[in-house]
Amino acid sequence: MTTVRVRLTLIYSGLFLLTGTVLVVTLNLLLTQALHARVGGRPDGPQAPPAPIPPELIAGTPVPRPRPPLPDEVQDVVGYQWAVAAVAVVILAAVSVAVGWVVAERILRPVHRITATARRLSVSNLHERIALAGPRDELKELADTFDAMLDRLERSVQGQRRFIANASHELRTPLAVQRAAIEIGLPEDAGEIRGTLLAHNRRIENLIGALLVLAQAEHGLDDSRPVALDQVVRLVVAETRAGQVAVTVRAEPLVVDGDAVLLNRLVTNLLDNAVRYNHSGGRVEVTLAAGVLTVRNTGPVVPAERLGDLFEPFRRLHTTRGQGSGLGLSIVASIARAHGAEVRARANPGGGLEITVTFTPSYASRAAGPGWFRDDMATA
Structure with missing residues (x-):
């Protein structure tokens, strides 16, 4: 060229x-x-x-x-x-x-x-400008136009951040009051009404939380720090309730520049999806090697023509079961894009899925140090 x-x-x-x-x-x-x-x-x-x-x-x-x-x-x-x-x-x-x-x-x-x-430039440093000095020519006009576009973009991102913060507070507070009213106002012997109301309340809370995480991931990373992804994977596997599904993990050291909370959510959604859409006695294999995170599970057969729908919001396959929000894998895709990674899904011949998240070399490093993500996780 x-x-x-x-x-x-x-x-x-x-x-x-x-x-x-x-x-x-x-x-x-x-x-x-x-x-x-x-x-x-x-x-x-x-x-x-x-x-x-x-x-x-x-x-x-x-x-x-x-x-x-x-x-x-x-x-x-x-x-x-x-x-x-x-x-x-x-x-x-x-x-x-x-x-x-x-x-x-x-x-x-x-x-x-x-x-x-x-x-x-990224969401975390939209305040930077070119500020090109020199004579008033075509290049100076181009730089000033680019700076003006960054001003408008920064104001838009700040407005969206304020909206997300306000929506998080305004939506979660009434749900918390509603849950307290159900737990206090209805006795435990009220029958199925109390359990049904609490289940719907929790489902709405999970849906709102998923939507807020999706909005945050779509707007990029506010702050990027080294995160030991292998430690995140082992922590999520240890905290997952798999029931009668066997979960195995093999993780090589890998440091990723990004947000520890969002990366934890990415691994959690992948593992929850693999456990939920499985069968009794099934298995889930989690592998992290050469900058690629792979989650493979057994389960129902997924049509190849429906793989593209997996990463769309509120899309559920008819072959799956459960009461998920339909946002799990779309959140995974958004978080992966925010970290410069690529997500792919492949249907297993005997049933189940194999989902891979490939991190680019500019975001990932093979050298990992202990405890790089725990401070971020504790303060999130």
Whole structure:
């Protein structure tokens, strides 16, 4: 792929080489013509023998005289001049390429600055600006337009964060009051009404919590820190109630730059989904190796054409059972995108799913240290 810098260098050097070549050739031709006019016409110069005149041109028609040849010394000077001109053109071509390369770099420097800022920006550092200094030209106008767009984007993200925080408080507080009223106002011998109301209350709380986590993941990471993902995986497996489903784990050391709470939620949703949509005596295999988290389970057969629906909000497969919110794997996909990871699902031939989360090298490192995530988890 040819870069803009290479193309600009070729354009600069090509125009310079073309102009220099035309100038040198023109000067040499004019010099040769002047030598013919001055040296060849001198009395002591060589005289060409007169050429015979055809009979049909004798009747008053002017006949041009042939140009006399130049002396050998003058012809040597002209040949030397052409050789020097050719060498000068080659040297100028090399110089023009070097100068064009430097000039193109200086011209594209503001563009590189804009590109570096755009790559570095995330939700956690939207306050940064390009703030390009210099003359008021097209590049300065582009940088200022980009800064204005960042201002609007920062205000939008801040408004969404305030909305999520307010919605979390306004939605969870009435549910907590409702649950307390059910537990206190209805005696335990009220029958199925008390249990049904509490079950619906918990389900709504879980749904609201899932929606808030999904919104937070969709807006990116506020703060990115090294997280020992292998320790997160082992902690989640240890705290999961698998019932009659056997869970095995094999996790190699892996550090991921991201949010410890969201990564914990990613692993929890994957494991809960693998346990819930399984059968008695089934198994779940959790593997973390080479930057890839894999959760494989047994269970009902999943049609291959329905795999895309797994990561859509509120999509449930008819072959599954349970009272999930339909947001588990969509939250997994959003958290993975926020951490630069890719999620894929594959249906097992005998039933169940294999879901893989692949972390890119820019977010993951094989070297892990103990306890890197526990402080974040404790303060979340």
